[in-house]
Amino acid sequence: MKLSFLGGGNEVGRMGILFDNSRERFLMDYGVNVETMDVPLDPGLNINALLLSHAHLDHAGNIPSLYHRGWNGRVFATPITFELCEMLLRDSMKVQGIKGINPTYGLQDILKMERHKAGMQFRHRRVFKSAMVEFNDAGHVPGSASILIESQGRRILYTGDIKFSDTSLMKAAFRDYDDIDVLVIESTYAYKNHPPxxxxxxxxxxxxxxxxxxxxxxxxxxxxxxxxxxxxxxxxxxxxxxxxxxxxxxxxxxxxxxxxxxxxxxxxxxxxxxxxxxxxxxxxxxxxxxxxxxxxxxxxxxxxxxxxxxxxxxxxxxxxxxxxxxxxxxxxxxxxxxxxxxxxxxxxxxxxxxxxxLDFSAHCGRDEIIKFVEDVSPGKVFLVHGERSDALASILQDMGFDASVPKNGDVVRVD
Ligand SMILES: [Zn+2]
Ligand SMILES: [Zn+2]
The missing domain is CATH 3.40.50.10890 (Rossmann fold)
Incomplete structure (x- = not known):
C-alpha cells in the first residue's frame, strides 16, 4: 500500500493525496492554490473514490477538472461541505473568467460533480471493497472532516485542516483516535502557537x-x-x-x-x-x-x-x-x-x-500538533499543508517519532 503526495508538500494550497492499496485508489482532496491557480500533480483517472475533507478551494478547487476529463466516480463529503463547495467553485469559475485565466472546468463539470456526490455523516463508517472510511469532525469550518481509512489491518488518518480548540463558531475537533499507523497532519502553523x-x-x-x-x-x-x-x-x-x-x-x-x-x-x-x-x-x-x-x-x-x-x-x-x-x-x-x-x-x-x-486561526498551532502526535502515537507522521514544517519534523524525530515533510511527487509505502 502506498501514499502519493500530489500537492500540499511543503506548501499551503492545492492539497491532494492518493492512497493506493493495489485494489482501489482513493484520492483525498484535490485543490488549487487560489493565488497562482496551480493544481496538484495528476492522479490519473483511475480513482475509485474522492474523499473530500472540507469545502475550501485549496482542498476542493480542482475536483471538477476530473469530471471535465471524463472521470465518473463519486465524491464523499459531509452534506454541508457539498453545499459550501459548490458555491465556492461557481465563484472561483467567475473570478478566473474575470482574471482572464482559462478555467480547467466549466459549469457542466460542477453540475456533474453534484450528480456524483455521496453524503458522509461524522462517526459513520462507509465500507468499500478493500477499505473502510470514516469521517470525524475536524473543528476547522462547518462540515470539515478528518478522514480515517482502514485497509489490510492498517489505519491511516489524514487530519485535513484541523482545529483543536473551541471558537465562537465551532466545537473543537474530535481527537480520540486509537491504533493509528500513519498520521498525515496539516502543519500550516508548524512554527508558532496561537494566542487564546x-x-x-x-x-x-x-x-x-x-x-x-x-x-x-x-x-x-x-x-x-x-x-x-x-x-x-x-x-x-x-x-x-x-x-x-x-x-x-x-x-x-x-x-x-x-x-x-x-x-x-x-x-x-x-x-x-x-x-x-x-x-x-x-x-x-x-x-x-x-x-x-x-x-x-x-x-x-x-x-x-x-x-x-x-x-x-x-x-x-x-x-x-x-x-x-x-x-x-x-x-x-x-x-x-x-x-x-x-x-x-x-x-x-x-x-x-x-x-x-489578529490571529483568528482555524488551524492548530505547533504545541497542539506535538500533543496530538504524542496522544495518537502513530508509527509514521507526515507533515503536510505547511511552508515551514521542517523544524517541527526535527522536534518530533527527537521525541522518537518517524516524522517527515514529504515533497510533491513523493510516494511512500505504508504497509
Ligand atoms: Zn481549510
Ligand atoms: Zn487548507
Whole structure:
C-alpha cells in the first residue's frame, strides 16, 4: 500500500493525496492554490473514490477538472461541505473568467460533480471493497472532516485542516483516535502557537469600540466560509451596526441550514438576522454613511467587495482594517502586512487607516500538533499543508517519532 503526495508538500494550497492499496485508489482532496491557480500533480483517472475533507478551494478547487476529463466516480463529503463547495467553485469559475485565466472546468463539470456526490455523516463508517472510511469532525469550518481509512489491518488518518480548540463558531475537533499507523497532519502553523481565542476576540472588540466611537469604520476582510460567521458572532456582542457584504451572506445562509455543524447556531442566527446585508452599490454607499463594522470578502483582499471599501477608506486615519486569517504569499493581504502598501488593480498606496492582523486561526498551532502526535502515537507522521514544517519534523524525530515533510511527487509505502 502506498501514499502519493500530489500537492500540499511543503506548501499551503492545492492539497491532494492518493492512497493506493493495489485494489482501489482513493484520492483525498484535490485543490488549487487560489493565488497562482496551480493544481496538484495528476492522479490519473483511475480513482475509485474522492474523499473530500472540507469545502475550501485549496482542498476542493480542482475536483471538477476530473469530471471535465471524463472521470465518473463519486465524491464523499459531509452534506454541508457539498453545499459550501459548490458555491465556492461557481465563484472561483467567475473570478478566473474575470482574471482572464482559462478555467480547467466549466459549469457542466460542477453540475456533474453534484450528480456524483455521496453524503458522509461524522462517526459513520462507509465500507468499500478493500477499505473502510470514516469521517470525524475536524473543528476547522462547518462540515470539515478528518478522514480515517482502514485497509489490510492498517489505519491511516489524514487530519485535513484541523482545529483543536473551541471558537465562537465551532466545537473543537474530535481527537480520540486509537491504533493509528500513519498520521498525515496539516502543519500550516508548524512554527508558532496561537494566542487564546478569548484574548484575540477581546482585542477585536476593543478595536471596534475605539474605532466606531471615534466615528470610523472597522473593515473585516473575511473568508466566506467559517471566518465571516465567527466575525459576525464576535462583532454582534457589541451594540454597533454590522454590515455584511459579498459571498459570506450566502455562506452564512447555507451554514444555518445545517445547525448541527456549528457550536451555537441560535446565536449565529440572531447575529445574522441583526446584520445589514448589502446587495447593491447604493447599499454599499449607505453603509459608509454611519460608523460601523463591515464584514466582507475576500479574506486576503484578492477580489470581492473589500476593494471598494478600501478605496473609500484608506486615507482615513480614524478607520481600521483588520486581517484575520492566513495570508498566502503574493496576495494583496500578505503584501499589505509585509510592506505596509496596498497594491491591487490600479492602486498602489500606503493606507492611512490602521492595519492590524489578529490571529483568528482555524488551524492548530505547533504545541497542539506535538500533543496530538504524542496522544495518537502513530508509527509514521507526515507533515503536510505547511511552508515551514521542517523544524517541527526535527522536534518530533527527537521525541522518537518517524516524522517527515514529504515533497510533491513523493510516494511512500505504508504497509
Ligand atoms: Zn481549510
Ligand atoms: Zn487548507
Amino acid at each position: 481565542r478569548k484574548e484575540i476576540s477581546d482585542r477585536l472588540k476593543d478595536i471596534i469600540q475605539g474605532t466606531v466611537y471615534g466615528g470610523g469604520f472597522v473593515l473585516l476582510p473575511s473568508f466566506a466560509v467559517g471566518r465571516t460567521q465567527e466575525m459576525l458572532m464576535v462583532a454582534s456582542e457589541l451594540d454597533f451596526p454590522v454590515f455584511l457584504d459579498g459571498m459570506g451572506i450566502g455562506a452564512t445562509r447555507g451554514i444555518l441550514e445545517h445547525p448541527e455543524n456549528t457550536r451555537n447556531a441560535k446565536l449565529l442566527k440572531e447575529a445574522f438576522g441583526r446584520a445589514h446585508k448589502i446587495r447593491s452599490m447604493r447599499q454599499r454607499d449607505m453603509a459608509l454613511g454611519v460608523p460601523s463594522v463591515i464584514i466582507t470578502t475576500a479574506g486576503m483582499l484578492s477580489g470581492g467587495p473589500v476593494g471598494y471599501y478600501i478605496r473609500r477608506l484608506y486615507n482615513r486615519e480614524d478607520c481600521s482594517l483588520i486581517l484575520n486569517g492566513f495570508q498566502i504569499p503574493g496576495t494583496p493581504g500578505r503584501t499589505l502586512l509585509d510592506t505596509g502598501r496596498y497594491v491591487y488593480e490600479d492602486l498602489d498606496v500606503k493606507p492611512k487607516m490602521k492595519v492590524d492582523f
